[in-house]
Amino acid sequence: xxTFDYIYLIPLxxxxxxxxxxxxxxxxxxxxxxxxGTAGLLAVFILSYYTAYKYFFAxxxxxxxxxxxxxxxKEGWIHFTDKLAIDIGIIIDPISVMMLVVVSxxxxxxxxxxxxxxHKDPGFSRFYAYLSLFTFSMLGLVLAxxxxxxxxxxxxxxxxxxxxIGYYFEKPSAVAASKKAFIVTRFADMFFLIGILMIxxxxxxxxxxxxxxxxxxxxxNSWIANHQVASxxxxxxxxxALILIFIGGMxxxxxxxxxxxxxxxxxxxxxxxxxxxxxxxxxxxxYLVARLFPMYYHIEGGAALRVVAxxxxxxxxxxxxxxxxxxxxxxxxxFSTMSQIGYMMMALGVxxxxxxxxxxxxxxxxxLFTHAMFKALLFLVAGAxxxxxxxxxxxxxxxxxxxxxxxxxxxLIAALAISGIPPFSGFFSKDEILMAAWEYNxxxxxxxxxxxxxxxxxxxxxxxxxxxxxxxxxEHPPHDAPxxxxxxxxxxAVMTMAVGFISFSEYIxxxxxxxxxxxxxxxxxxxxxxxxxxxxxxxxxxxxxxETEYPQKVAAAFGTTYKWAKNKFYVDELYMYVTHKxxxxxxxxxxxxxxxxxxxxxxxxxxxxTLGIANRIKFLQSGRLQDYAMYFVSGxxxxxxxxxxxx
Amino acid sequence: xxxxxxSVYAGGIxxxxxxxxxxxxxxxxxxxxxxxxxxxxxxxxxxGAAALSIYAIVTFxxxxxxxxxxxxxxxxxxxKLLSYEPGGFVLPFEVISILLxxxxxxxxVIAKAKKLVNQEKN
Amino acid sequence: xxxxxxxxxxxxxxTILFFIGVYGxxxxxxxxxxxxxxxxxxxxxxxxxVAINKYLSPAIMQGQVFSLFIIALAAAETALALAIILHLxxxxxxxxxxxxxxxxx
Numbered sequence: 001x002x003t004f005d006y007i008y009l010i011p012l013x014x015x016x017x018x019x020x021x022x023x024x025x026x027x028x029x030x031x032x033x034x035x036x037g038t039a040g041l042l043a044v045f046i047l048s049y050y051t052a053y054k055y056f057f058a059x060x061x062x063x064x065x066x067x068x069x070x071x072x073x074k075e076g077w078i079h080f081t082d083k084l085a086i087d088i089g090i091i092i093d094p095i096s097v098m099m100l101v102v103v104s105x106x107x108x109x110x111x112x113x114x115x116x117x118x119h120k121d122p123g124f125s126r127f128y129a130y131l132s133l134f135t136f137s138m139l140g141l142v143l144a145x146x147x148x149x150x151x152x153x154x155x156x157x158x159x160x161x162x163x164x165i166g167y168y169f170e171k172p173s174a175v176a177a178s179k180k181a182f183i184v185t186r187f188a189d190m191f192f193l194i195g196i197l198m199i200x201x202x203x204x205x206x207x208x209x210x211x212x213x214x215x216x217x218x219x220x221n222s223w224i225a226n227h228q229v230a231s232x233x234x235x236x237x238x239x240x241a242l243i244l245i246f247i248g249g250m251x252x253x254x255x256x257x258x259x260x261x262x263x264x265x266x267x268x269x270x271x272x273x274x275x276x277x278x279x280x281x282x283x284x285x286x287y288l289v290a291r292l293f294p295m296y297y298h299i300e301g302g303a304a305l306r307v308v309a310x311x312x313x314x315x316x317x318x319x320x321x322x323x324x325x326x327x328x329x330x331x332x333x334x335f336s337t338m339s340q341i342g343y344m345m346m347a348l349g350v351x352x353x354x355x356x357x358x359x360x361x362x363x364x365x366x367x368l369f370t371h372a373m374f375k376a377l378l379f380l381v382a383g384a385x386x387x388x389x390x391x392x393x394x395x396x397x398x399x400x401x402x403x404x405x406x407x408x409x410x411x412l413i414a415a416l417a418i419s420g421i422p423p424f425s426g427f428f429s430k431d432e433i434l435m436a437a438w439e440y441n442x443x444x445x446x447x448x449x450x451x452x453x454x455x456x457x458x459x460x461x462x463x464x465x466x467x468x469x470x471x472x473x474x475e476h477p478p479h480d481a482p483x484x485x486x487x488x489x490x491x492x493a494v495m496t497m498a499v500g501f502i503s504f505s506e507y508i509x510x511x512x513x514x515x516x517x518x519x520x521x522x523x524x525x526x527x528x529x530x531x532x533x534x535x536x537x538x539x540x541x542x543x544x545x546x547e548t549e550y551p552q553k554v555a556a557a558f559g560t561t562y563k564w565a566k567n568k569f570y571v572d573e574l575y576m577y578v579t580h581k582x583x584x585x586x587x588x589x590x591x592x593x594x595x596x597x598x599x600x601x602x603x604x605x606x607x608x609x610t611l612g613i614a615n616r617i618k619f620l621q622s623g624r625l626q627d628y629a630m631y632f633v634s635g636x637x638x639x640x641x642x643x644x645x646x647x
Numbered sequence: 648x649x650x651x652x653x654s655v656y657a658g659g660i661x662x663x664x665x666x667x668x669x670x671x672x673x674x675x676x677x678x679x680x681x682x683x684x685x686x687x688x689x690x691x692x693x694x695g696a697a698a699l700s701i702y703a704i705v706t707f708x709x710x711x712x713x714x715x716x717x718x719x720x721x722x723x724x725x726x727k728l729l730s731y732e733p734g735g736f737v738l739p740f741e742v743i744s745i746l747l748x749x750x751x752x753x754x755x756v757i758a759k760a761k762k763l764v765n766q767e768k769n
Numbered sequence: 770x771x772x773x774x775x776x777x778x779x780x781x782x783x784t785i786l787f788f789i790g791v792y793g794x795x796x797x798x799x800x801x802x803x804x805x806x807x808x809x810x811x812x813x814x815x816x817x818x819v820a821i822n823k824y825l826s827p828a829i830m831q832g833q834v835f836s837l838f839i840i841a842l843a844a845a846e847t848a849l850a851l852a853i854i855l856h857l858x859x860x861x862x863x864x865x866x867x868x869x870x871x872x873x874x
Contacts, residue, residue, distance in 0.1 A: 623870030625803075626795050630689065633791060637696045644703070655840055660808065660847050667801055667851040670858070681796050689795035697788035704780045736834050743841050750845035758852035 004054075007071055007090050010047050010100065011143060013040050014136035021129035030124040031115065037128035038111040041104070041135065048097075048104035055097045056507050066512045068093040068209055070145050083204055089145035091208055094508045095290050095365060099142035102372045105495070106279040107135045109488040113380050114271045116485040117387060127167060131275070134160035138280050142287060146206040147196045150288065154192070154252065157281050158185045164276060165268040177264035184261040188251020195244030199295075202238055212294040224300055235303050242296055242304035246311075249285025254338045255345065256315045260572050262338055266330040270383030273330060278337050278379050279372035286344045286368055293361060293510055297353050309349020309440070313447045316342030318569070320454040324461075325555075325566040328392045329382050332462050333375070336418070339451060340371050346448060347433040350440035351510060358510035359517060360440070363432035366504040370425040373499060374414040377492035381411040384485055385466055388478030394462070398470040404480040408467045410493040415463045417496045419456035419533045425500030427530075432517065434529055452529055456536030464544035776824040783820070786813035800854050800864045807850075808843060815839045 017040035021033050028036070055066075072089040079085040111131060118124050137156035144150040159182070166178030200206050202223065203216050210216055224236040232240060247258075254262040265277050276282070289296060289308060296305045316339045323335035344364045351360025384407045389397055401408045417426035430452060437445040481489065505517040520526060543550040555562045564570065620631075729737050790813060793806030815836040822832020854864060861868045 621873060623873035625866060625869070626685075629791075630692065630795055633692055633696060633795070637692065637699065640696075640699055640703075644699075655844060659844055663847060663851055664801065664805070667854060670855055681798055686796050689792050693788040693792040693795070696791070697784055700784045700788075701781050704777055704784065739834075739838060743838055747841060747845050750849050754848045754852035757849070758855045 004051070004069055004071055004092050006047070007051065007092060007143070008073060010044055010051070010104075011136050011139040013043050013047075014132040014139065016040075018129050018132035018136060021125055021132060025125040025129060028125060030119070030121075033125035033128050034111075034115045034118075037132055038108070038115065040132060041108045041111045044135065044139070045104045045108045048100040051092075052097050052101050055092060056094075066094050066507075066514070068512070070207075070209055072145075080200070084200055084206070086148040086206055087146055088149060089207075090143040091145035092143075094512065095287065096142050098365060098369060098508060099287060100139065102369055103135065103138050103142060103280050106275055106372055106376045107131070107138075109376065109380070109492055110271045110275040113274075113383070113485050113488040114269075116482045117271055117383055118269065119482075123167065127164075127269070130160060130163045130167070131271075134164060134276060134281075138284075141284060145208055147199065147208070147211075148206050150291070151189070151193065151196060154189065154248070154284065157284060158182055158189070158252075161185075161265070161276050161281055164272040165265050167268055167272065171267065173264075174267040177261070177267040181261035181265050184258055185251045188248050188258050191244045192248020192251075195241045195246075195248065198237065198241035199245070202241070208291055212292065217295060217298045220295075220299055236300055239300045239303045242292070242299060243307055245292065246285075246289060246304065246308055249288045250311065251285075252288075253282050253285030253341050253345070254315075255285070255311050255342065256318050257571065259315065259319070259338055260575060263331050263334045263568065266328070266334050270330070270379055270386060273334075274376045274379035274383070277334065278375035282337060282341055283344070283368050283372070286341060286348065286364065289345070289348050290361065290365060293348065293351075294353070296348075297351070297510070305349050305351075307349075309346050309444060312342045312345025312347075312349055313444045314342070315339070316346060316451045317447050318342075320451045320458070321565050322568050323458045324454060325562060327394055329385070329394060329397075329462060329466065330379075330392055332458060333378055333382060336378075336455065336459065337375055339455065340367070340375065340418070343430065343433055343448065343451070344368055344371070346444060347436060350437050350444060354511050354513075356515055356517060358515070359432060359505075360436035361510040362505050362508050362515075362517070363429060363436055365508045367426075367429035367433055369504070370417065370429045370496070370499050373492055373495045374417040374424075374426060377410060377414040377489060377496060378418070380485070380489055380492065381407045381414070384481040384489070385478075387481075389474070394465045396472070397466045398472040399468065400478060401467040403474075403478045404467075406480050406486050406489060410489045411463055411467065413493045413496055415459045417500075418459055419537060420452055420529055421533055421537075422530070423497075423500060425496050425498075428500040429504075431526055431529055435525055438525055449529065449532060453532040453536045456533040457540050460537045460540035461544050464540060468545055470547045776820060779820045779824075780817065783813045783817045786816075798866050800857070800866055800869075801851075803866065804847065804850050804854070808847060811839065811843045811846075815843075 017037055021028070021037060025033070069092040070089050071092065072087060074088040075085075077086050077088050111128070114127065114131070118127055121127065134157065137153050137160050141150055141153035141157055144153055162178045162182040165181055166175050168174045196206070199211065202220060203211050205211055205216065220238050224238055227236070231237065235243075249255075251258045262277060262282070266273055268276075296302065296308070319335040319338035319342060323332050323339065326332045326335065344367050347360045347364030347367060349360070351362075351364065352358050353361075384404065385397065385400065386392055388400075388404060391397070413424065417424035420427045420430040422428075434445060434448050434452070437448050480486070503518075506514045509515055542548075543554070620627075729735070729740065731737055787810055790806045790808075790810035793809065794803055797803050797806065818832040818836045818839065822830070857869055858864055
């Protein structure tokens, strides 16, 4: 295949698999439906890797610059005006191909893993159908060529997430969590849509390639210069549009303050958490900002980008503090995800554009890639552990190292990666982020630095407490993961170790021109980040390798702060208060009253009036023939009079 | 014409009426009278309508002719009834005969005595 | 038909006859009496047909032929109406018009 025309097959296969599995869910059960779903994903996996090979190594590089290829399926699907239209098309450029690799790899691993994890679950086929739906939506999202298409797939991803989080629909907590996830992201999407419409209006296009082009950007910048009045709080309308789009991304990527759905989303099955809430859906926000990065960088001197950096840094810090205190292993991992995505946003925010200055962009994308691998691995191991121990809480675990060696070693590899220890992949990506932050703003660098230490600490707290710590007596000795689960774990562990050595800057860069970057091994930044990671690991080792008094003492020392952090800083309670006391009582109830009494009352009034009139005039139908004849004759007379006198 | 009228009416229809009156066995009983309100209303309406119609007739232009004596012969009417040329009435003639047949059948069906039917069935 | 009498007078006569029939129809309580008023109305109209035909277009004989048909029709209709009245009498044992007010509200 010479051109990229086959690319629409990549999202199409999971869609067909979803429809097929969905319709035959009652007849085709475990394990055939699992094998079918996995087979579909295998096809997607192969196609994605082939595309990556073709793009990065064979065709993509033209004149030293990666070209963006648009494969149009339908030009002008819906027209708003003569010039403004929504197309259906696929864009192939470095980040979309990279995301293809990420999504297909993680999804494929999750499919294989679920063959073991969801064994004997009654809704097995339904699960695989939903997984295929999600994969289709996510692939569509990364391949979308214009803002509206991305919005459509954005919503589809949200729906798939809703279906998968609420998979155990008999559990009320799961149902509540899925509703919460959907509603919070939907709320964020309201802002997203407004942003899209504004950009479409001012930029006269929805298409990414057109919007990111120099002509559009200079047009918008000159518009801003000419319309200084059209601004709010010192930022122009167009920057606000970009910020609104970012808010949509915040919802999907669980940035503060729209993060509340992510910890609750852990109610879903663990493979779902691995796929959606670690590796793919939550990075949709990062992907969106990366997609529109030329606009973010160039419009009004990158004002919107500063917002991105600050939000990212703050979320990273916020989540890390909370993660230090959580007892449920999936919650720790959820907050860890939020923190790492904060890193990615921060990376994009501090980035420049051309060449080496675009380090932040490249590092953010690289971190996305590596994070997907090791975070999915962490979740899958957690799933294996939960499966073996039948509990999510760390207090029920301990000493699993001797029972579950594969899980233990792979978890260790992933924990080292996320802490940023060389030669694991997390080190390379995280370090490049910190380097970019140092160039930009020392405060943000410091935040990132601290968070790196905290990350190492809570990760190893988790590792030690699950696998070492104490010798818990288990009712039935936990077995290590079965073959299909272990395969995924080992594959992802290998990826985690290997990916670090990819020279990412050769492929991904903001200006589409590859540049050269390498780690300066001697620089104080690099040494400093390794040191702080080791400090974190050391502290965790001291406190948790054996059972000690230290954790309680430290918690007591921090007192109120500890309590606040453990309760996730009461953000959920705040939201509940605002919605219940303020929105429900002050806004919704009066509107409901109005609807019930005024509008319905008016309708009822119409009905009652009609009935009343009917009651009065029903006597006309007397049944007497002569009365009818009378009406007849009078009618004729009346008509004659009218005809004669009103001609 | 008059002869036709006489024969049909005095002979047929009046006999029918008398049969009906006989059969409905109401000769001895007194009839309820209509309320005077109804009579008044009916009177007003019919008088009013009559007045209107006569007014319309009188003020209509073009029918103020007096009679020119032409005599129509019954033979002419008979011929007309059976002629096929345009202006002939053979079709309505046939249709009327079928209509009379239908009316006869209808009258028999409606007025059939139920008891008789039951007895016949038994 | 009569010399010197214009059409207007004849038409007025038939109109009066007609509305006498209408009055009778609206006022009588006896079903058979109602029928008789109906007959009156129909015959008045038949005369109308003939008169107009004679005065206005004597060559075409449509009016007179048509009045023949009217007589036939009236006869048929009377027969049917009397059959219905007989049936009603069997059902309700009365020929008063107020006993057939079944189709009320």
